[in-house]
Amino acid sequence: MSSKKKDYYEILGVPRNATKEEIKRAYRKLALQYHPDRNKSPEAEEKFKEISEAYAVLSDDEKRRLYDMYGHEGLSGRYTSEDIFRGADFEDIFRDFGFDFEDIFERFFGFKAKPRGIDLNYSLEVTLEDVAKGSYKDIEIYRRERCPSCSGSGGNLKLCPRCNGTGQEQYSRSYGFTRFYTITTCSLCRGRGKYIDDPCRTCNGNGSIKVAKRFKVKIPAGAYDGFVLRISGEGDYNPESNLYGNLYITLQMKPHPIFIRDGDDIIYNAKVSFPLAVLGGEIEVPTLDGKVKVKVPPGSQNKSTIRLKGKGIPHLDGYGSGDEIIKINVEIPKKVSRRAEELLKDLWYELREENEKLLK
Structure with a gap:
């Protein structure tokens, strides 16, 4: 990271003693203004990257501490650019704007987000009185949970004989004196390196089962139509990553009679x-x-x-x-x-x- 970089606080337009909520609000406002999907000006993409880097640092306690003490140089020796961005939680902010979280990182920051769980979406109808004082709502959802019988593996796993556990297949072709190689995801194990020899009878080899779960959801005072609540780790289980996604609850306001x-x-x-x-x-x-x-x-x-x-x-x-x-x-x-x-x-x-x- 270059010492000539602009001050992160200056980029977001916040004081050095700004709270996390103030930093998040400032970033949300600027991200909406400069996101290249909305702003087609030539400098928008670079500005978006700049404010995102500033938010990634200032929203993380340890990175902010290092930056406050040593400036940009305090971060460059400890974090790569990918590490800087991976530590920040952009997901809920981007979802409010209707942007795809993983697509943003791949397009603008040059790396893919790590495999994660499968997100669930749920619509919840609320009244004006609910959001005027804040309230609690009971909901029931059906989500996929890790199979208790096979622990998410899908059954008895064996080393894939086709790719020898690499998860990839390699093909070659010769054209004259030149040989070309093509690498693809293994068609037998689908890139896992292992395949299910004996499928689990509980989940039929899926690695997950469907289960009903109840939640008491807190509706914050001041929430609006389309407001999204996130409950971390309460989405569907993904056997591929061995992780649960998030549950996103979108509020829908009922028309008020008066x-x-x-x-x-x-x-x-x-x-x-x-x-x-x-x-x-x-x-x-x-x-x-x-x-x-x-x-x-x-x-x-x-x-x-x-x-x-x-x-x-x-x-x-x-x-x-x-x-x-x-x-x-x-x-x-x-x-x-x-x-x-x-x-x-x-x-x-x-x-x-x-x-x-x-x-x-």
Whole structure:
């Protein structure tokens, strides 16, 4: 690593005493801005690599400690570029953007991610009240677990006679005085170096069995539609890597009967009578904490708003909340009594100057 490299904190735009959450937030914002699949400018790919390297270092306690003490030189003698990136957890960040984790590493960083477990995806329906206060939900999933009878091997294993345990087959062809060699994955053992001589009767040679499992899932306050929760190691078992994948739970918000969510604000459409809109007064409105009385200013116009500070959805970072926005919907009666009609005519005459201005 060159000593001429830019400061990692400067790259991410965070102070040197930034918390892990602040570093992660800064990286998420920049990664979304510079990911080459979204940003087609010539410098986007290089910038994406730069911010990813900075995040890989600053999100790891030991690498950050070395960097803070010795700078770039403190890392170059201990880690290769591949080691720097392998230690960081980019997976949940990239999944939020809809990008493939392994594809990103192969395309932009020149190496493949290590074999791992098989991820599971699950959709969970939640209400506005669930994300307003935070809640817990019980779910049941079916996942593949390591076979208890064969411990994931699939049965009795023997050294593959075709590749002699290398997992590869080599073919050669001669063209004149030149011989060409082709290396492919062994067709018998599929690259494992061993093959199943006697399949396990419990899993039929798969190495895994399907099992129902229940979870109590924590819904964080401030979560939104499409928010993804990750439960590490609770996905499907992969016999090839002897590892479990992750369980990804995507939240789906149910439409609310009276509130509309706008970011962390909530909108309530309040019906207000024409006289109340003109004269002002009080109305009772629902909030996420119960009903409250709100003053409607005299002369309130249709679609005007009243803002209740802090009565919306909590911010996901735990600091503060959005607002409740009350949208005034002035109701005009379709029919009125003769007495009311006479009073309205008197009012029209009384306010004729204002009415004439409106008609101009």
